[in-house]
Amino acid sequence: MEGARAFVGLLAWALLGGFLAVGLTLAWALQYREGLGWDGGPAEFNWHPLLIVIGLVFLQGSAIIVYRLPWTWKCSKLLMKLIHAGLHTVAMILALISLVAVFDFHNSKNIPNMYSLHSWIGLTAVILYVSQLLIGLFVFLLPFAPPSLRALLMPFHIYSGLLIFGTVIATALMGLTEKLIFSLKNPAYSTSPPEGILANVLGILILVFGALIFWIVTRPQWQRPKEPSSKLLHSSGSTPEGAECSMVTDCSNTDKTDVEFNSEAATRKRNLNLDEAGQRSTM
Known part of the structure; x- marks a missing residue:
């Protein structure tokens, strides 16, 4: 203090x-x-x-x-x-x-x-x-x-x-x-x-x-x-006073990262399927 x-x-x-x-x-x-x-x-x-x-x-x-x-x-x-x-x-x-x-x-x-x-x-x-x-x-x-x-x-x-x-x-x-x-x-x-x-x-x-x-x-x-942020959640799962902003920010960042990761994975899978289809057609 x-x-x-x-x-x-x-x-x-x-x-x-x-x-x-x-x-x-x-x-x-x-x-x-x-x-x-x-x-x-x-x-x-x-x-x-x-x-x-x-x-x-x-x-x-x-x-x-x-x-x-x-x-x-x-x-x-x-x-x-x-x-x-x-x-x-x-x-x-x-x-x-x-x-x-x-x-x-x-x-x-x-x-x-x-x-x-x-x-x-x-x-x-x-x-x-x-x-x-x-x-x-x-x-x-x-x-x-x-x-x-x-x-x-x-x-x-x-x-x-x-x-x-x-x-x-x-x-x-x-x-x-x-x-x-x-x-x-x-x-x-x-x-x-x-x-x-x-x-x-x-x-x-x-x-x-x-x-x-x-x-x-x-x-x-x-x-x-x-x-501290490690103690924000109570055992009941409720959010304590003063922690709402930080929790919302963390959750939004997590959601955004998950969406980007899933989108990138889907794109790669789509490209892989197209490549395989092209190889079959040439054979």
């Missing part, structure tokens, strides 16, 4: 930032926000930021770069697809649980739902995330979609994945600010109390984690190498 040291360094910083973000979110809930529970109170609401940071931030970011890990390049593409889809599935489940927690809290406290920009963009991101996951499972993981459809949808799959991840980062930062403004009254958020500083640091860690993931995944020199 070109720039392997830079990759390992950025990956280490990204993972460190992600772990710290999860740890600070948990510390925020336990130290300042009445802990965790499932009783319709503030402790139930605290599952919302914690599960979002674990799932849609950390696990989603990890799933995005899983193909870039050089020590997995010798693993089969199918195994990496399963890991990629598994991380996204766990993140989706955690996101759905977090939505149940926040809606249940709002309903128990008679707080209106879906009125803020944070809630609008957040729910949109979750819906898009679920749709992205389902399309990925049926098109890229299960062996039913034709290679042409996979090739057509792959650029959109990559772009929409990064778009959703960036939207989640922005929504998480909006949610942090919204929660601090509503909750910190005495002392006020504007006086920079310890809780406010902790939450601000958490927001910076989330932003840095997202920025590092974006940088890693957009470097062309860190892409997973394509499968």
